[in-house]
Amino acid sequence: MSDSIIHTENITRIYEADIKALDSVSLSIPRGKITVIIGPSGSGKTTLLNMLALLDAPDSGKVFLNGRDVSSLSETQVAQIRNRMFGFVFQFFHLIPELTVEENIMVPLMIRQPNLPLNAHRERVSHLLAEFHLEEKVARYPNYISGGEKQKVCICRSIAGDPDIIFADEPTGNLDRDSSFELITLIQTLNKNKGKTFVIATHNENFLKIAANIIYLIDGKIVHRE
Ligand SMILES: Nc1ncnc2c1ncn2[C@@H]1O[C@H](COP(=O)(O)OP(=O)(O)OP(=O)(O)O)[C@@H](O)[C@H]1O
Ligand SMILES: [Mg+2]
Structure with a gap:
């Protein structure tokens, strides 16, 4: 059996108005x-990603992290897992405009390890x-760097705390x-x-070239495609 870090069993998510997103x-x-x-x-990519990242829970079915049913965990435990084990990268960057590049990356580190100087x-x-060739941008504010640089800063921020999964x-989505x-x-x-695990929801077919595992979704269901 291959080593899986997360697996799901029949997860379904129904939003109001009977939309079966998954x-x-x-x-x-x-x-x-x-x-x-x-x-x-609209095929359910974000909905699925949010379930895997424990940001939302399925209406039915189960999500397992390292073999453990996450529905058995408390809110606090789930928050700790997200904080320590997961990193996040978003389409719209979500960098804090009032903080420099350096400070943006430092914030999650300070939350994770408040006792470190x-x-x-x-x-x-x-x-x-x-490592990312961004040393010259350390003191810049996010509005004064390019979109590509912003997303590299976001990747830096996501891995800074050494998470298991990004x-x-x-x-x-917003890059040329x-x-x-x-x-x-x-x-x-x-x-x-x-050796980081990545889970990426995207329209961009160029990601398929680097994928070891591809999940095709249509109307909330996995389809098999050659
Ligand atoms: N909060 C919500 N309330 C109601 N319906 C929602 C909500 N979020 C998503 N949906 C619906 O669920 C379905 C799946 O949405 P989802 O955002 O997961 O798709 P997606 O594949 O990420 O789309 P996109 O590529 O546009 O980001 C869509 O029909 C969407 O309209
Ligand atoms: Mg989406």
């Missing part, structure tokens, strides 16, 4: 690999920014072609070099 989805997310969830707009966090951020919802390619390559490198 319809009995069973899948597993392989540890240390890149999973890409792809499908047309500020300088230790700063050093970690500086290493990461260098969830990304349409991470290239070149920046999209750069981001896809960056994710591939992080997966290879750091």
Whole structure:
């Protein structure tokens, strides 16, 4: 049996007005690999990603993390898991405009390890920014860097706390072609070099090239496509 970090059994999510956004989805997310969830707009990609990232719970069916049924966990335990084990990357970046690039990446680190001195966090951020060739942007505010740079900062922020899984919802949705390619390559490198598990919901077919596991969704259901 392959090693899965998350698996689901028949998860269904019905929004009000009887919209079945997810319809009995069973899948597993392989540890240390890149999973890409792809499908047309409205097919349930974000809904599925939110279930896997424990941001929302299914109306029926089960989600397991490391073999454990997450419905048995308390709200506090779930929040701790999200905080310590998960990193997030969003289509609209969600960087705080009043904070510099460095401070944006430091915030989740300070929440995660409040007892560590500020300088230790700063050093970690500086290493990461260098790795991403963003060291010159350290003191810039998000509104003064490009979209591609913003998303690289978001990737930095998502991995800074050394999470096990990075969830990304349409991470290239606001990037041009070149920046999209750069981001896809960056994710591939992080997966290879750091062994991080990625779960990416996207329309962008270029992600399929780096995926070890592809989930096609149509109308909330998994379809098998060659
Ligand atoms: N909060 C909500 N309340 C009601 N319906 C919702 C809600 N969120 C999503 N839906 C509906 O559920 C279905 C799946 O939506 P979802 O956002 O998961 O799709 P998606 O594949 O991520 O689409 P996109 O590619 O446009 O981001 C759609 O029919 C959508 O309109
Ligand atoms: Mg979506």
